[in-house]
């Protein structure tokens with residue numbers, strides 16, 4: 001009979017218990033290159049998504065310019081830089097018009113899920129947390145403004 005586990009270490013004396021195995025710690029978002037990686041990985045997921053993919057793939061004509069613009073946007077959000085100049089509210093109202101006023105809360109839910117998943121995959125720390133929090137607040141605000149715009 002082979003008795004391996006003990007009360008203190010159910011994996012057995014020769015094996016590390018699962019609790020003792022340390023995953024390497026991820027770093028936080030620290031600089032523009034990190035933001036660029038985050039944005040590129042995120043839009044890779046967006047483009048592959050069944051629901052969001054066709055919307056983005058039909059509307060974005062120059063992907064390289066879009067990715068740089070979104071890197072500017074998030075760099076400005078997270079590091080108080082002024083690299084992004086634009087009007088996301090107006091852009092999303094136009095996107096909604098082009099979708100025959102078809103943006104739904106579900107689209108924002110899917111967008112946020114992918115944003116959170118990408119952040120969790122790559123980073124951890126305060127700035128990563130702020131990136132989640134900002135996106136969540138923006139999604140509510142963007143949707144309300146889109147809705148207001150429809151009534152005009």
Ligand code: HEM
Pocket residue numbers: 055056059060061066069070073085086087088091092095103107108111135136138139142
């Ligand atoms: C919190 C959620 C979101 C954030 C923070 C966000 C942010 C942005 C920003 C900053 C831009 C670039 C604006 C510019 O060109 O100046 C953009 C573009 C765009 N967004 Fe969003 N977005 C969000 C959700 C969504 C959702 C849910 C959809 C689709 C249903 C969407 C569709 C698009 C499209 C298609 C463009 C490109 C428009 C174009 O270049 O013609 N976004 N977004």
